[in-house]
Amino acid sequence: MTLDDVAAQAGVSAKTVSRVVNGERSVRPDTRQRVLRAIEQLDYRPNLLARGLSGSHAYTIGLVYDNPNAYYIIAMQQGALTACDALNFGLQMRPCDSTVPGLAEDLRDFVHRSRLSGLVLTTPVSERQATLRKLAAYRIPFVRIVSAAKSPHDGIPCVYVDDRDAAYAITAHLLQLGHVRIGFLRGGKQHHASAERLQGYQDALRHYGVTLRKELMIEGDYVFDDGFRGARRLFELAEPPTAIFGCNDEIAAGALAAAQSTGLHVPYDVSIAGFEDSPFSRHSWPPLTTARQRADVIVERATRMLIARIRGEHVDNESFNPELVVRGSTAPPRPKSRRRKRG
Amino acid sequence: MTLDDVAAQAGVSAKTVSRVVNGERSVRPDTRQRVLRAIEQLDYRPNLLARGLSGSHAYTIGLVYDNPNAYYIIAMQQGALTACDALNFGLQMRPCDSTVPGLAEDLRDFVHRSRLSGLVLTTPVSERQATLRKLAAYRIPFVRIVSAAKSPHDGIPCVYVDDRDAAYAITAHLLQLGHVRIGFLRGGKQHHASAERLQGYQDALRHYGVTLRKELMIEGDYVFDDGFRGARRLFELAEPPTAIFGCNDEIAAGALAAAQSTGLHVPYDVSIAGFEDSPFSRHSWPPLTTARQRADVIVERATRMLIARIRGEHVDNESFNPELVVRGSTAPPRPKSRRRKRG
DNA sequence: TCCAGGTATGACAGCGCTGTCAAGCGTTGC
DNA sequence: GCAACGCTTGACAGCGCTGTCATACCTGGA
Numbered sequence: 001m002t003l004d005d006v007a008a009q010a011g012v013s014a015k016t017v018s019r020v021v022n023g024e025r026s027v028r029p030d031t032r033q034r035v036l037r038a039i040e041q042l043d044y045r046p047n048l049l050a051r052g053l054s055g056s057h058a059y060t061i062g063l064v065y066d067n068p069n070a071y072y073i074i075a076m077q078q079g080a081l082t083a084c085d086a087l088n089f090g091l092q093m094r095p096c097d098s099t100v101p102g103l104a105e106d107l108r109d110f111v112h113r114s115r116l117s118g119l120v121l122t123t124p125v126s127e128r129q130a131t132l133r134k135l136a137a138y139r140i141p142f143v144r145i146v147s148a149a150k151s152p153h154d155g156i157p158c159v160y161v162d163d164r165d166a167a168y169a170i171t172a173h174l175l176q177l178g179h180v181r182i183g184f185l186r187g188g189k190q191h192h193a194s195a196e197r198l199q200g201y202q203d204a205l206r207h208y209g210v211t212l213r214k215e216l217m218i219e220g221d222y223v224f225d226d227g228f229r230g231a232r233r234l235f236e237l238a239e240p241p242t243a244i245f246g247c248n249d250e251i252a253a254g255a256l257a258a259a260q261s262t263g264l265h266v267p268y269d270v271s272i273a274g275f276e277d278s279p280f281s282r283h284s285w286p287p288l289t290t291a292r293q294r295a296d297v298i299v300e301r302a303t304r305m306l307i308a309r310i311r312g313e314h315v316d317n318e319s320f321n322p323e324l325v326v327r328g329s330t331a332p333p334r335p336k337s338r339r340r341k342r343g
Numbered sequence: 344m345t346l347d348d349v350a351a352q353a354g355v356s357a358k359t360v361s362r363v364v365n366g367e368r369s370v371r372p373d374t375r376q377r378v379l380r381a382i383e384q385l386d387y388r389p390n391l392l393a394r395g396l397s398g399s400h401a402y403t404i405g406l407v408y409d410n411p412n413a414y415y416i417i418a419m420q421q422g423a424l425t426a427c428d429a430l431n432f433g434l435q436m437r438p439c440d441s442t443v444p445g446l447a448e449d450l451r452d453f454v455h456r457s458r459l460s461g462l463v464l465t466t467p468v469s470e471r472q473a474t475l476r477k478l479a480a481y482r483i484p485f486v487r488i489v490s491a492a493k494s495p496h497d498g499i500p501c502v503y504v505d506d507r508d509a510a511y512a513i514t515a516h517l518l519q520l521g522h523v524r525i526g527f528l529r530g531g532k533q534h535h536a537s538a539e540r541l542q543g544y545q546d547a548l549r550h551y552g553v554t555l556r557k558e559l560m561i562e563g564d565y566v567f568d569d570g571f572r573g574a575r576r577l578f579e580l581a582e583p584p585t586a587i588f589g590c591n592d593e594i595a596a597g598a599l600a601a602a603q604s605t606g607l608h609v610p611y612d613v614s615i616a617g618f619e620d621s622p623f624s625r626h627s628w629p630p631l632t633t634a635r636q637r638a639d640v641i642v643e644r645a646t647r648m649l650i651a652r653i654r655g656e657h658v659d660n661e662s663f664n665p666e667l668v669v670r671g672s673t674a675p676p677r678p679k680s681r682r683r684k685r686g
Numbered sequence: 687t688c689c690a691g692g693t694a695t696g697a698c699a700g701c702g703c704t705g706t707c708a709a710g711c712g713t714t715g716c
Numbered sequence: 717g718c719a720a721c722g723c724t725t726g727a728c729a730g731c732g733c734t735g736t737c738a739t740a741c742c743t744g745g746a
Contacts, residue, residue: 002702013726018704026724045456049401050702052392053731070413070622077436093420113388224626250626257628260603279413280626283567283593285600345732356696361734369694393732396701 001044010038021046021088023311048090058115060090061306063299064107065122066098068222069250071278072295076122079299087307092116098125099190104134111140118142118306120299127192132156143306143315145298147193151317157309159302159318163193163275166291166322167200167245168207170273173289173324174243175208177332179271182210183241185230187222187251194222197247197275216241220251227254228261235262235270242270242333249274249281252288256329267331277325286328293322344387353381364389364431366654391433401458403433404649406642407450408465409441411565412593414621415638419465422642430650435459441468442533447477454483461485461649463642470535475499486649486658488641490536494660500652502645502661506536506618509634509665510543510588511550513616516632516667517586518551520675522614525553526584528573530565530594537565540590540618559584563594570597571604578605578613585613585676592617592624595631599672610674620668629671636665 003014003021010017012035019027020035027035038044052058063080067073077093084091094110096103107119118141125131126144135142136156146152148160174182184201188194198217205212218233220226227246231254234241246252252274259266266272266286274281274290281288298320305315346357346364353360355378362370363378370378381387395401406423410416420436427434437453439446450462461484468474469487478485479499489495491503517525527544531537541560548555561576563569570589574597577584589595595617602609609615609629617624617633624631641663648658 003704004702014703015705015726015728016724019725022704028724031724047396047702049392049395050731051704053390053396053701053733054703054705055731056705058392070417073417074413093424224622228628253626257626260628283596283600283623284627285571285603346734347732357733358696358735359694362695365734371694374694390732393701394734396703396731397733397735398701399735 001042002047003044006035006038006042006044009042010035023313046088048088052090052115056115057117057310058090059088060092060114060116061303061310062092062094062107062110062114062116062119063122063303064094064096064119064125066096066125067122069278071280072276075295076299079296079301080120080303082296083300083303083307087304089117089307094119096125098128103128104131104138107131107135108138108140111138117310120302120306121145122299123147123193124188124191126158127190141306141310143302143309145302147191147196149196151319157305157315157317159298159305159320161193161293161298161320161322163196163322164200164203166324167197167275168204169200169324170245170275170289170291171201171204172208173326174245174271174273174330175204175210177243177271177330179241179243179333180210181213181216181239181241181243183231183234183244184217185227185234185244185246185251185255186217186219187226187247189219189221191222194247201245222248222250224250224254224257227251228258229254231255231258232262235259235264240270243330244270244272246272246274249276249278249288249290252290252329253280253284256284256288267329268334271330271333273330275322281325281327284329289327289330290325291322292325294320344385345390346387349378349381349385349387352385353378366656389431391431395433395458399458400460400653401433402431403435403457403459404646404653405435405437405450405453405457405459405462406465406646407437407439407462407468409439409468410465412621414623415619418638419642422639422644423463423646425639426643426646426650430647432460432650437462439468441471446471447474447481450474450478451481451483454481460653463645463649464488465642466490466536467531467534469501470533484649484653486645486652488645490534490539492539494662500648500658500660502641502648502663504536504636504641504663504665506539506665507543507546509667510540510618511547512543512667513588513618513632513634514544514547515551516669517588517614517616517673518547518553520586520614520673522584522586522676523553524556524559524582524584524586526574526577526587527560528563528570528577528587528589528594528598529560530563530569530590532562532564534565537590544588565591565593567593567597567600570594571601572597574598574601575605578602578607583613586673587613587615589615589617592619592621592631592633595633595672596623596627599627599631610672611677614673614676616673618665624668624670627672632670632673633668634665635668637663 003017006017007014121144144158147163149164218230244255274288277292281290308315349360350357464487487501490506492507561573587598617631620635624633
């Protein structure tokens with residue numbers, strides 16, 4: 001099945017079919033209808049290789065990520081693939097280190113060598129302003145996914161995720177259970193999302209009239225080991241927290257391991273909450289209370305936005321809200337008199 | 344940089360350069376050298392789109408998998424990508440359900456629609472003999488990765504992994520620690536690897552003169568929940584095992600959670616071992632003793648074999664051995680008198 | 687010396703599509 | 717009624733490579 005077959009069937013030229021396939025505007029509605037019917041009848045799908053070879057770009061987008069989490073990567077890839085398949089685009093995965101200097105130049109070369117149509121930038125790459133500015137200057141179309149409570153007004157299209165609100169919800173959940181001393185294990189300082197989650201945590205405490213305590217907020221990275229060490233430090237405090245909020249599920253898994261290694265029972269001695277709804281959070285014991293992030297859906301939207309933009313259509317920013325998922329790792333605090341060490 | 348540029352630089356025709364790039368034999372050694380030098384000088388890389396459009400296949404391979412484990416998928420993808428990048432091939436990921444009827448036909452259509460050059464088949468797809476036979480009959484080039492103690496002699500090229508030997512090593516490790524009652528949580532009946540691991544477990548017991556006990560071997564799937572349930576059943580036996588060997592890390596993680604939910608201390612009350620060396624095994628508490636499988640390296644080899652085959656070169660089967668990794672989840676059994684439930 | 691038969695190389699078409707440019711057509715304004 | 721304009725459509729070249737086929741070259745045996 002080629003353009004010519006469709007053209008013959010519809011009684012138009014191949015070029016007109018090409019116009020319809022690419023969503024160009026200068027086609028009369030009735031002509032467009034005829035072509036679309038022919039495409040459907042013949043089950044025509046454009047040949048990516050030919051389009052890419054002939055056109056000014058390869059009809060393929062790049063998904064740029066700097067994230068060690070396999071589940072996240074798979075989910076993002078899945079979402080991007082869904083959008084690309086539906087819109088007849090190809091996909092290239094592009095891991096990178098968001099902290100290296102010259103990242104914008106690397107990405108530019110990547111785009112040019114493969115003649116990519118555009119990029120979807122995920123966090124934390126999407127938060128490096130200098131890189132964004134350069135990519136824009138290189139005239140590379142991109143859409144970014146960022147953590148923000150409301151739509152950024154810098155004119156660069158994006159999908160934004162309200163981490164702050166979700167972190168507020170988790171903290172409020174703990175407060176409503178009766179916890180007052182709530183530890184916060186921060187991770188991924190290079191991720192703006194981590195600042196947003198901290199902010200949500202602090203907002204909730206303030207809103208419930210609970211004093212913020214520096215010793216309960218511990219810095220680290222988005223990794224298991226930092227969750228483990230951070231939680232250990234919290235447990236060693238004169239007055240340890242009765243609940244811990246890990247900035248993502250991996251940190252929370254580390255905190256869970258730390259509790260178990262210390263002989264503390266979760267959730268009776270200490271409640272633990274994560275963020276992400278990764279399989280970690282379901283495959284631990286007890287399973288983790290967390291915030292569900294649909295990375296696949298978010299990336300799919302971002303990909304669709306990017307392709308629309310490449311086609312010269314107008315696109316508006318979109319927002320997503322993570323959703324609280326309560327599981328067995330959070331419970332009311334044990335009355336002080338009955339709290340004890342075990343093990 | 345195009346073939347013509349290289350041709351001009353080397354003083355030959357574009358076609359000859361094409362022959363060198365594709366490793367064809369009918370090029371005089373000195374001509375080949377000249378061309379290779381020109382390629383290097385100009386840093387020429389063939390254009391995948393053009394090759395695919397022009398040639399009889401798309402210079403792209405498909406990686407076929409039926410595996411829910413994200414880490415595995417990422418590792419395999421990474422390996423395949425390394426090989427494809429080095430050899431100027433494209434990669435398409437292809438998840439599937441290995442149990443559906445008509446899988447061979449689906450794969451054939453997938454290959455034909457994208458004009459793929461060949462397939463790398465991973466377990467358990469690679470173990471479905473009928474599917475393999477059909478793919479061979481369709482003249483689709485493929486290489487498979489299977490679990491086997493020695494090279495299969497069916498003439499279909501493969502990379503084989505000795506799961507049996509690795510399972511033997513893990514069981515022997517437990518036996519040497521002094522365990523006699525060792526539970527085995529089997530998973531993934533549709534995977535031949537699972538039978539091989541069971542075999543390795545049984546071989547080790549026999550070799551150490553320990554009687555096999557049916558009630559200690561529990562069937563399930565490669566999932567957390569079955570590990571959890573299976574371990575629970577083992578703990579409820581009149582004489583529960585002092586060690587549990589989970590058929591993969593996810594099962595072992597389930598067993599670990601079951602132990603913790605039952606108040607058993609790992610490894611003092613019960614030892615637990617997994618298989619795979621997934622991040623699960625490092626991010627649990629205690630970290631799991633397991634067998635390291637380099638899925639990335641294995642798939643990279645398989646991909647290189649496939650491409651060699653596509654180019655008409657001769658390829659031999661290759662083998663890999665997983666490697667025992669001892670961590671904190673295994674220890675000598677606690678003397679009976681001192682064993683106790685904790686609550 | 688010549689020719690058969692193999693080996694090494696090149697000329698050329700064409701893969702399926704898009705970019706460019708030109709032409710056709712209907713509409714508007716004077 | 718006619719020029720001028722915008723909208724819609726089509727003809728055609730060519731993207732970079734490989735498949736096919738023809739040709740040049742080389743070897744050894746008669």
